[in-house]
Amino acid sequence: MDKGDKIYVAGHRGLVGSAIVRRLQADGYDNLLLRTSKELDLREQAAVRAFFAEKKPDYVILAAAKVGGILANDTYPADFIYDNLMMEVNIVEAAHRHNTKKLLALGSTCIYPRMAPQPLKEEYLLTGPLEPTNEWYAVAKIAGIKLCQAYRRQYGCSFIAAMPTNLYGPGDNFDLKNSHVLPALIRKFHVAKENGDASVTLWGTGKPLREFLHVDDLADACLFLMENYDDEEIINIGVGEDLSIAELAGIVRDVVGFEGEIVYDASKPDGTPRKLVDVSKITGLGWHAKTGLRDGVAQTYQWFLDNQAELRGVG
Numbered sequence: 001m002d003k004g005d006k007i008y009v010a011g012h013r014g015l016v017g018s019a020i021v022r023r024l025q026a027d028g029y030d031n032l033l034l035r036t037s038k039e040l041d042l043r044e045q046a047a048v049r050a051f052f053a054e055k056k057p058d059y060v061i062l063a064a065a066k067v068g069g070i071l072a073n074d075t076y077p078a079d080f081i082y083d084n085l086m087m088e089v090n091i092v093e094a095a096h097r098h099n100t101k102k103l104l105a106l107g108s109t110c111i112y113p114r115m116a117p118q119p120l121k122e123e124y125l126l127t128g129p130l131e132p133t134n135e136w137y138a139v140a141k142i143a144g145i146k147l148c149q150a151y152r153r154q155y156g157c158s159f160i161a162a163m164p165t166n167l168y169g170p171g172d173n174f175d176l177k178n179s180h181v182l183p184a185l186i187r188k189f190h191v192a193k194e195n196g197d198a199s200v201t202l203w204g205t206g207k208p209l210r211e212f213l214h215v216d217d218l219a220d221a222c223l224f225l226m227e228n229y230d231d232e233e234i235i236n237i238g239v240g241e242d243l244s245i246a247e248l249a250g251i252v253r254d255v256v257g258f259e260g261e262i263v264y265d266a267s268k269p270d271g272t273p274r275k276l277v278d279v280s281k282i283t284g285l286g287w288h289a290k291t292g293l294r295d296g297v298a299q300t301y302q303w304f305l306d307n308q309a310e311l312r313g314v315g
């Protein structure tokens with residue numbers, strides 16, 4: 001990608017989109033196309049076609065999606081499957097129609113079967129039943145993969161699909177019902193410390209294992225793939241190690257400085273027991289994550305403190 005190329009970052013205000021924009025701007029790309037969901041609802045085919053007809057992006061990074069944690073996915077299946085399918089179908093079709101040079105679609109590691117062998121290799125896709133709490137979102141994400149592969153096969157489009165593991169960092173969603181676990185832990189421990197609460201309640205059993213990649217590392221991986229990957233097959237993006245939710249809670253509690261107890265609400269779902277990705281494909285290309293989890297949590301907590309006034313999902 002040249003610095004003056006028209007790069008459309010769909011979902012530029014989100015956790016991922018904002019990190020990608022930060023990185024592109026830092027690298028001197030000065031022709032970014034950015035639209036909020038109010039300016040351009042990607043579920044509306046006519047609006048998406050009109051935008052592409054007018055702007056004709058050279059490159060597209062699809063970081064727009066209906067995203068949420070385990071409870072949101074389990075509660076709003078229709079929203080998660082409909083919104084994500086519509087956004088992917090509209091963007092991929094319009095990108096082909098208007099000759100986008102390359103498109104990167106972001107999936108998620110929830111596309112893999114609930115009980116697939118670990119670590120998860122790309123070829124495990126569609127080899128078993130999905131995790132019930134987010135199968136609707138997962139099916140939409142799998143459709144996104146198939147869209148990229150179909151347009152590559154039929155029209156030779158350079159459309160690629162990457163599967164990031166769980167992400168965290170600046171710009172995350174801190175809503176206690178709809179967010180992912182790491183931002184929820186930061187907010188819960190922070191509020192409990194400020195209030196002098198005796199305990200914090202977390203969901204499930206604390207036993208599931210999860211892998212966490214800092215979003216700035218993801219942005220680095222996305223630009224790396226835009227320059228170095230052009231293949232039909234999906235590619236995982238992760239750190240290659242995981243920990244239990246209980247261990248993660250210990251790290252966040254220490255970073256925040258909460259000294260009370262942790263209580264688990266077993267009425268909430270655990271979700272998939274583990275989803276550690278195999279990163280040998282992307283590390284084989286020369287990319288690896290750089291941010292350690294504790295440092296990443298500390299940096300994110302500082303960002304949380306510095307941005308209290310405008311946190312997503314708070315207030």
Ligand SMILES: NC(=O)C1=CN([C@@H]2O[C@H](COP(=O)(O)OP(=O)(O)OC[C@H]3O[C@@H](n4cnc5c(N)ncnc54)[C@H](OP(=O)(O)O)[C@@H]3O)[C@@H](O)[C@H]2O)C=CC1
Nearest residue numbers: 011013014015016036037041042064065067106108166167
């Ligand atoms: N967060 C995570 O842990 C992981 C995320 N991913 C993937 O990364 C991508 C981005 O996720 P993340 O950054 O966390 O999500 P966020 O919820 O932080 O951001 C999503 C963005 O999508 C935009 N959006 C949502 N609906 C529409 C719509 N109808 N029309 C236009 N834009 C819309 C929003 O725009 P606006 O702000 O203008 O409303 C928002 O900026 C997704 O594809 C997700 O599947 C993959 C693995 C893990």
Ligand SMILES: C[C@H]1O[C@H](OP(=O)(O)OP(=O)(O)OC[C@H]2O[C@@H](n3cnc4c(=O)[nH]c(N)nc43)[C@H](O)[C@@H]2O)[C@@H](O)[C@@H](O)C1=O
Nearest residue numbers: 069070073108110134179180181184202203204269270271
């Ligand atoms: C990225 C990935 O993220 C989602 O999958 P998930 O990893 O299961 O999502 P999660 O981060 O919300 O939960 C991780 C674990 O953490 C536990 N947990 C404890 N206490 C809280 C808590 O307070 N909030 C949340 N959200 N989880 C909690 C929770 O019970 C679970 O065991 C997919 O829906 C989908 O969006 C997707 O692709």
